[in-house]
Amino acid sequence: MTGKPLLRVGILTVSDRASQGVYQDLSGPAVRAYLEGALPYRLAFRHLLVPDEVEAIQRGILDLAASSGLVVTTGGTGPAPRDVTPEATLPLLEKPMPGLPEAIRAASLRDTPTAILYRGVAGVRGRSLVLNLPGNPKAIPTCLGAVLPALPALLRLIGALEEGPGLAPGPQEEEGPRG
Amino acid sequence: MTGKPLLRVGILTVSDRASQGVYQDLSGPAVRAYLEGALPYRLAFRHLLVPDEVEAIQRGILDLAASSGLVVTTGGTGPAPRDVTPEATLPLLEKPMPGLPEAIRAASLRDTPTAILYRGVAGVRGRSLVLNLPGNPKAIPTCLGAVLPALPALLRLIGALEEGPGLAPGPQEEEGPRG
Amino acid sequence: MTGKPLLRVGILTVSDRASQGVYQDLSGPAVRAYLEGALPYRLAFRHLLVPDEVEAIQRGILDLAASSGLVVTTGGTGPAPRDVTPEATLPLLEKPMPGLPEAIRAASLRDTPTAILYRGVAGVRGRSLVLNLPGNPKAIPTCLGAVLPALPALLRLIGALEEGPGLAPGPQEEEGPRG
Numbered sequence: 001m002t003g004k005p006l007l008r009v010g011i012l013t014v015s016d017r018a019s020q021g022v023y024q025d026l027s028g029p030a031v032r033a034y035l036e037g038a039l040p041y042r043l044a045f046r047h048l049l050v051p052d053e054v055e056a057i058q059r060g061i062l063d064l065a066a067s068s069g070l071v072v073t074t075g076g077t078g079p080a081p082r083d084v085t086p087e088a089t090l091p092l093l094e095k096p097m098p099g100l101p102e103a104i105r106a107a108s109l110r111d112t113p114t115a116i117l118y119r120g121v122a123g124v125r126g127r128s129l130v131l132n133l134p135g136n137p138k139a140i141p142t143c144l145g146a147v148l149p150a151l152p153a154l155l156r157l158i159g160a161l162e163e164g165p166g167l168a169p170g171p172q173e174e175e176g177p178r179g
Numbered sequence: 180m181t182g183k184p185l186l187r188v189g190i191l192t193v194s195d196r197a198s199q200g201v202y203q204d205l206s207g208p209a210v211r212a213y214l215e216g217a218l219p220y221r222l223a224f225r226h227l228l229v230p231d232e233v234e235a236i237q238r239g240i241l242d243l244a245a246s247s248g249l250v251v252t253t254g255g256t257g258p259a260p261r262d263v264t265p266e267a268t269l270p271l272l273e274k275p276m277p278g279l280p281e282a283i284r285a286a287s288l289r290d291t292p293t294a295i296l297y298r299g300v301a302g303v304r305g306r307s308l309v310l311n312l313p314g315n316p317k318a319i320p321t322c323l324g325a326v327l328p329a330l331p332a333l334l335r336l337i338g339a340l341e342e343g344p345g346l347a348p349g350p351q352e353e354e355g356p357r358g
Numbered sequence: 359m360t361g362k363p364l365l366r367v368g369i370l371t372v373s374d375r376a377s378q379g380v381y382q383d384l385s386g387p388a389v390r391a392y393l394e395g396a397l398p399y400r401l402a403f404r405h406l407l408v409p410d411e412v413e414a415i416q417r418g419i420l421d422l423a424a425s426s427g428l429v430v431t432t433g434g435t436g437p438a439p440r441d442v443t444p445e446a447t448l449p450l451l452e453k454p455m456p457g458l459p460e461a462i463r464a465a466s467l468r469d470t471p472t473a474i475l476y477r478g479v480a481g482v483r484g485r486s487l488v489l490n491l492p493g494n495p496k497a498i499p500t501c502l503g504a505v506l507p508a509l510p511a512l513l514r515l516i517g518a519l520e521e522g523p524g525l526a527p528g529p530q531e532e533e534g535p536r537g
């Protein structure tokens with residue numbers, strides 16, 4: 001039962017209002033809740049909250065990617081003036097993976113015609129997959145569900161999973177029960 | 180009844196032959212006819228005609244984007260040597276919107292197997308949406324129809340719509356009745 | 359019967375193991391077998407084999423594109439650390455054709471959920487179409503089948519086909535019967 005690999009997950013909520021405390025971050029917890037129910041790994045989460053600023057987003061992604069096999073951002077993927085998450089993310093990707101946002105748009109389009117406005121990017125940086133999701137918490141399950149069937153193969157191929165019982169969780173991280 | 184927002188639309192026909200007067204521009208008028216029947220705004224059109232040259236296309240886009248909330252180009256999106264509209268357009272986009280050409284290809288593919296050859300790009304520049312369409316007038320309704328359901332939200336988010344009755348149409352523009 | 363155009367096809371197998379002779383290249387022959395059965399041209403093939411190194415891949419593509427109307431690479435399109443074919447290919451493309459990998463992913467996704475991990479690119483260089491395919495030989499028919507309906511128009515538009523009986527095949531090339 002200790003044989004399940006460990007996946008460290010970094011969640012970056014990108015939102016001017018949530019980062020100012022004007023309203024509560026709902027999409028970050030929605031990402032976490034979905035992944036806890038869907039991924040067959042021990043999971044350790046870190047969560048950061050930044051405003052819609054390119055530099056702050058990049059610092060957040062770099063920080064999380066250095067310690068996580070999966071970095072999910074949420075927010076800032078639309079066409080509005082403050083939406084700059086794709087522009088912040090793209091230069092940090094060593095290997096863009098256009099099939100992921102493509103699958104997210106295709107799955108979301110079944111429910112909502114504005115799904116084609118999603119400009120998120122995804123790709124590999126080191127041993128991390130970085131994935132932009134939209135900021136609407138209700139959209140999170142559909143978006144993550146669109147890429148979920150390919151995630152285990154992807155995470156394994158890039159070395160994102162930590163095997164074996166000897167690995168302690170990093171600082172600031174919570175980890176689920178080891179069973 | 181005067182409450183409908185104003186949308187200024189720039190149409191750029193990209194065609195060596197049409198710009199030389201060798202044949203009549205049919206796709207520019209097809210874009211206008213479609214938008215007049217489909218968009219719930221007061222519409223004011225400008226129309227330019229340029230050859231398949233990167234510099235001429237870029238000057239046309241910049242001119243139209245400076246005064247329009249929506250810039251639609253038609254022509255030059257294929258793989259032939261003279262087709263350079265995407266290469267001319269991409270550097271002018273501040274926020275590429277890959278979901279739009281993706282939706283255009285998906286919708287067009289139902290009728291025509293060569294739809295995958297469409298290389299058009301789309302994205303935001305300032306308060307304008309710039310959208311490349313193919314040059315075939317018969318393809319215009321399918322292509323615009325593929326993005327139409329998301330256009331109102333998109334135009335509103337980028338500030339492309341001009342609200343209120345106090346705004347006069349710009350020079351060289353024709354405007355529909357204000358009802 | 360001699361009127362069929364000639365298409366020179368360059369196949370580039372990208373594989374560390376196949377280039378070291380560790381295992382047999384199966385995907386290169388799979389590309390050839392598929393094209394021989396599917397394309398209505400006289401076909402002349404060249405085949406190169408390189409390791410998963412950006413420089414070697416680029417040399418191979420440049421060599422083949424200089425003498426072929428169609429260059430198909432196979433291998434190195436996934437997210438693994440050694441998968442660098444898209445990164446090697448993209449800078450060599452004068453006109454990226456995003457609709458082709460998009461169609462390949464859409465067609466492959468019907469059978470396999472990991473199809474969204476395919477990161478291949480396609481585009482025009484000079485008079486050649488360059489197309490990245492995955493390395494799995496079983497995936498070749500589905501991938502080529504996804505773009506096949508548009509290939510004749512595409513090859514004609516970029517000048518990839520050699521018309522007329524007066525053209526001799528290049529050095530190192532085998533050619534099918536002229537009928």
